[in-house]
Amino acid sequence: MTIHDFDVPFDGHTLKADHYVGRDSNRILYLHGAGASTRKGHHLLRGALQQRGLGSVCFDAIGHGDTGGVLAQSSVASRTRQAQAVLAASPLQGPLVVFGASMGAYNAIRLAGQQKVDALVLIVPGVFTPAAYEVPFGPEFSAVIRRERSWDDSDAWDILARFEGRLLIIHAEHDAVIPLEISDRLFGAATGAQSRQLHIVQGAAHNHLWSLLEQTPADFDAAIDMVLQTVNGGRQ
Numbered sequence: 001m002t003i004h005d006f007d008v009p010f011d012g013h014t015l016k017a018d019h020y021v022g023r024d025s026n027r028i029l030y031l032h033g034a035g036a037s038t039r040k041g042h043h044l045l046r047g048a049l050q051q052r053g054l055g056s057v058c059f060d061a062i063g064h065g066d067t068g069g070v071l072a073q074s075s076v077a078s079r080t081r082q083a084q085a086v087l088a089a090s091p092l093q094g095p096l097v098v099f100g101a102s103m104g105a106y107n108a109i110r111l112a113g114q115q116k117v118d119a120l121v122l123i124v125p126g127v128f129t130p131a132a133y134e135v136p137f138g139p140e141f142s143a144v145i146r147r148e149r150s151w152d153d154s155d156a157w158d159i160l161a162r163f164e165g166r167l168l169i170i171h172a173e174h175d176a177v178i179p180l181e182i183s184d185r186l187f188g189a190a191t192g193a194q195s196r197q198l199h200i201v202q203g204a205a206h207n208h209l210w211s212l213l214e215q216t217p218a219d220f221d222a223a224i225d226m227v228l229q230t231v232n233g234g235r236q
Contacts, residue, residue, distance in 0.1 A: 001050060008059065008089045010082055013073075015059045016066035017086050020046050022055025027092050027118075028231065029111075030058040031083055033102030033126075038065030042101065044210045048224050054231060056099070057090045059083075063137065071137040076103065076128055080110045094118070097231050102126050102178070102206070106156060113159035119166040119230050124178050124206050125186060127156040151182060160189040167196040168230040170223070172204035194233075199226060 002021040007014050018039060019026070030046060032039055039058035046056050061079050063071035074082075087096075095118035100108030105125030112120055129151060132144040144150060160167070167190050171183040180200070187198040201223070204212045213220040 001047065006089070008086050010062075010085045011078075013062050013067065013069050015062070015082055015086055017057060017059035017090070019057045019091060020050040020055055022050055022053055024053030025093075025231075026055035026057075027094060028054060028056035028097045028099060029083065029087055029090070029092060030056045030099040031079075031101065031104030031107050032058065032061065032064070033104050033124075035102075036064075037102065037104075040065065044214060045224075045227075048220075049227065049231075052224065052228060054228070055092075057086065057092055059086045073136070075134055075136050075141070076106065076132060077134045079103070080107045083107055083111060084114075097121070099123065100125065103128075106154075109156045109159050112163055112165070113155075117163075117165055119168075119233075120163065121168045121170070121227055121230055122183075122186065123170045124172050124175055124209060125169060125183060126178050127151045127154040127182055127186070129153050130155050157185060157189040160186055160193075161191060163190055164192050165194055166230045166233060167193045168226060169196075169198045170209070171198065171200045172206055172209050173200050173202050174204060175206045177206040195230070197226065197230070199223070 004019045006017050038060050060067035062069045062074040097119045098108040098117050099121040101123040103126050105122040106127050135141045169183050190196045201209050213223050
């Protein structure tokens with residue numbers, strides 16, 4: 001397993017990134033979530049993909065992991081711009097595939113609205129109201145997103161309505177953070193997608209999806225096959 005670390009300067013910070021080098025392709029940009037999430041927390045899935053020949057790049061956003069810094073120096077919008085900076089500095093080749101977990105799923109959707117994305121894999125996806133997009137992380141941001149159904153007017157639905165690539169949404173059955181309604185609505189919005197699939201992982205919680213699947217190798221392999229089909233356009 002070959003992993004190359006690299007640094008990306010961004011707005012006075014140094015984003016810490018790595019590349020899981022793939023034998024067959026290197027076109028996946030992987031975006032982690034909020035809270036205590038880091039790129040290293042997604043090793044299980046990325047490692048499984050690498051074993052199957054698919055390389056990926058992931059980075060610690062400002063305020064997370066090895067990048068460090070203060071969350072208040074960032075925002076959801078900044079995370080999209082950070083992803084663009086890492087993508088530009090990365091060895092990834094097209095056609096681009098973007099994975100997004102939790103908050104990172106919204107960043108993935110925003111990227112798909114700004115440039116050509118061949119496939120999207122959204123894992124326990126969160127979406128946000130445009131009113132929260134540029135607000136720095138902190139009390140004001142929290143106040144905006146904690147309003148009842150603050151995500152209702154998200155631009156994610158319109159972006160996915162225009163998306164023409166392949167879409168896979170993976171939802172945790174017992175997700176206490178992201179309601180199933182969001183995943184259902186994302187799936188329903190993507191009427192122009194080349195293909196779309198919503199998979200609900202039975203018994204899984206928001207932060208324990210792949211680790212739960214790993215306990216049953218057949219289920220884990222089936223989920224990985226689903227991801228491979230989305231990335232490769234039906235070719236395993």
